[in-house]
Structures are given as C-alpha cells and as structure tokens.
Amino acid sequence: MAALWKAYQRLMTRHPWKVQIFTAGTLVGAGDVISQQLVERRGLAGHNSRRTLKMMTVGFCFVGPVIGGWYQVLDRLVPAKTKAAALQKMLLDQCGFAPCFLGCFLAVVGVLNSLSVEENWKKIKRDYKDTLITNYYIWPAVQVVNFYFVPLYYRLAVVQCVAIFFNSYLSWKTNQL
Numbered sequence: 567m568a569a570l571w572k573a574y575q576r577l578m579t580r581h582p583w584k585v586q587i588f589t590a591g592t593l594v595g596a597g598d599v600i601s602q603q604l605v606e607r608r609g610l611a612g613h614n615s616r617r618t619l620k621m622m623t624v625g626f627c628f629v630g631p632v633i634g635g636w637y638q639v640l641d642r643l644v645p646a647k648t649k650a651a652a653l654q655k656m657l658l659d660q661c662g663f664a665p666c667f668l669g670c671f672l673a674v675v676g677v678l679n680s681l682s683v684e685e686n687w688k689k690i691k692r693d694y695k696d697t698l699i700t701n702y703y704i705w706p707a708v709q710v711v712n713f714y715f716v717p718l719y720y721r722l723a724v725v726q727c728v729a730i731f732f733n734s735y736l737s738w739k740t741n742q743l
Contacts, residue, residue: 578719586722587630593726594625597733605738620678621737628674634722636663641718652714659709660702668697675740693739704732 577585598621602608640658644651672693676686708728716724726733 578723582719583634586634586719587626589723590630590633590726591622591626593730594629594733594737595619595622597621597730598737600730601734601737601741605734617737617741620675621733624671624674624678625733628671629726630722632667632670633725636667637718637721640713647714649714652710655713656706656709659713660706664701664705665698668701669694671736672697672740679741693742697736697739700735701732704728 574585595618598618599613602613602617603610608614636659640655640663643658644655669690672690673686676689681689708725712721712724
C-alpha cells in the first residue's frame with residue numbers, strides 16, 4: 567500500500583491536473599457501483615454498466631475539472647493557511663460554489679440520461695433541495711479540515727475519497743427517473 571501511495575504522489579507531482587481528473591472520474595464511478603450494488607441492490611446481473619460509464623464521464627469531464635479549478639481559484643482568493651482562512655474558504659465553497667455546482671451536476675446527468683429540457687428542469691426542481699441539504703450535512707466539516715490540513719493538489723483526491731459515499735447518493739438520486 568505504501569508503494570502505491572508513493573507512486574500516486576510521484577504522479578501528482580508530475581501531472582497534478584491529469585491525476586486529479588482521473589481520480590475524480592474513477593471515484594465518481596466507484597460511487598455509482600456502490601449505489602447500484604449496496605443501495606439499489608441490483609446484483610451483478612442487474613448492474614447497469616452504461617450508467618457507471620456515464621457517471622465516470624461526469625467525473626472525468628465535469629467534476630474533476632470544475633472542482634480542481636475551483637480549488638485553485640479559492641486558493642488565490644484566500645491565500646492564507648490559517649484556521650480563519652480555512653473557515654472562510656469553506657463558507658465561500660458551501661455558500662457560493664456548492665449550490666451552483668450541484669445544480670449543474672443535476673443538469674449534466676439529466677442531459678446524459680436523455681431527458682428533455684422540460685423533464686430535466688422538473689427533475690432538478692424535484693431533487694435540488696434534498697441534494698443541497700444532504701450536501702450541508704456532510705461537506706462543511708470535511709471542507710474545513712481539507713482547506714486547513716491538505717495541500718492544494720491533494721484536496722480533490724481527499725474530497726473524492728470522502729465523496730465516494732456522497733457520489734453513491736448523487737448517483738442514486740440523479741438516476742431515479
């Protein structure tokens with residue numbers, strides 16, 4: 567396990583952006599597998615591989631780049647590394663970024679699920695509030711710790727490890743048609 571961690575660190579040093587995006591896509595996909603197997607109890611025969619690939623695509627093309635970019639912007643907006651700065655970053659993240667990000671996430675998954683504009687809007691109106699409230703149960707504490715203790719290039723990986731469970735919830739929520 568130590569050798570795997572060292573290899574990951576080397577890759578993060580050489581290719582931080584690519585590794586962050588790969589990590590996000592992989593862990594969003596893992597969240598979907600957990601959702602289908604443990605939450606929905608589909609079993610291997612009933613597993614929807616196409617859905618898992620869609621969710622991985624969302625991770626690779628949307629979650630990884632958007633959150634990775636946001637963390638870079640946030641570090642420029644609040645460059646300090648104090649407890650107060652971590653709290654300030656969390657407030658910006660949860661009050662400004664999270665509501666927009668979750669709305670966009672729901673819209674992107676709706677498009678990938680071939681929903682019409684009207685169906686997608688109806689689904690967003692139905693699911694957005696619950697998704698945002700669930701977000702607030704999990705992320706404020708995680709983000710304060712993340713912003714205070716974790717170096718910038720590891721933040722997305724830390725968040726995505728915690729997010730495996732939130733990704734499972736998001737996969738379940740966004741794929742209820």
